[in-house]
Amino acid sequence: MRKYFLSLVVAAPFVATAAYGLPAPSSPSSREKRAVAPRATPTPVAQRRAVAVSEADRPSTVVVIDAGHGGFDRGGIPRQLVPEKTMNLDVAQRLKAVLTAYGYRVVMTRDSDVFVPLGTRVAIANSYRDAIFVCIHFNAARRRSASGIETYFYSSQSLPLASAIHYYVAGGAPTANRGVRRRGFYVLRRTTIPSVLVECGFLTNAAEANYAQSADYRQKLAEEIGRGVRERSLVASTSAANRLAANNTGVPLQPFIDQTHYRDPDLSRSKRGKRSSKSSSRSTSSKRKHSSDSDSEKKTTKRKSAPAQTED
Ligand SMILES: [Zn+2]
Secondary structure, rough: OOOOOEOOOOOOOOOOOHHHHHOOOOOOOOOOHHHHHHOOOOHHHHHHHHHHHHHHHOOEEEEEEEOOOOOOOOOOOOOOOHHHHHHHHHHHHHHHHHHHHOOOOEEEEOOOOOOHHHHHHHHHOOOOOOOEEEEEEEEEOOOOOOOOEEEEEHHHHHHHHHHHHHHHHHHHHHEEEEEEOOOHHHHHHHOOOEEEEEEEOOOOOOOHHHHOHHHHHHHHHHHHHHHOOOOOOEEEEHHHHHHOOOOOOOOOOOOEEEEEHOOHHHHHHHHHHHHHHHHHHHHHHHHHHHHHOOOOOHHHHHHHHHOOOOOO
């Protein structure tokens, strides 16, 4: 029973690529988004570093990278074998290297295994002008078959960034494409800059947990996210532009699933206002949060009543 509806049809194909170092289960679909292929084939890090980025060429955008959870907050669900916080941090640090090589100035909300309250993460993001905010998470669900990659955004200004990141991450991954989704997670709703949250796969799914434990796979995830960041301005912003550009240049704006009605942002905001962001994320984060960021198909009832304060 799906209570959400599609704002648009989610049709983006996913493709397995050898770039992940994994067997390709299916051949690429014809509507190959890879037709748009970035000439930026991922270059080895060492090689990228050799390409000096002059000050003049540096992108002015600051990228604030937010590795979800940390410290006492492992993320995921109870008894989950692979700790989410560790995977998040590793991908975030790899992403930092990728973006730094591109010339971006990168700020990390955490760069070690520490707990950072959601309010602090948001404050860090909002303290930079002309910045973008990228939250890295892995998913969890009690239903072990739940799998795939999701990218979340909230404000309309964030959709191009979400589109670009999802286009590359889900497009290149050997797992299901669960689409771009709009939802009012705290860190997305409270940030004033373009903000996205990437769920890089389900650690409760045996196959995806295996992928996630491969350094090569995490590196590829970071490179695809980095590519999305770099090419976000190429996302077609109108349908006309899309028609003209999608087949040769740019990145198609992704359709999205609107899940904003799962949670009432205003209600949760007023509730949240009574607590500090610290306490809200502290006491409940590990339990509640994954009632949200896990598998949306099965948790609709829970989600309705669950407070929406968690970050993902
Ligand atoms: Zn998470």
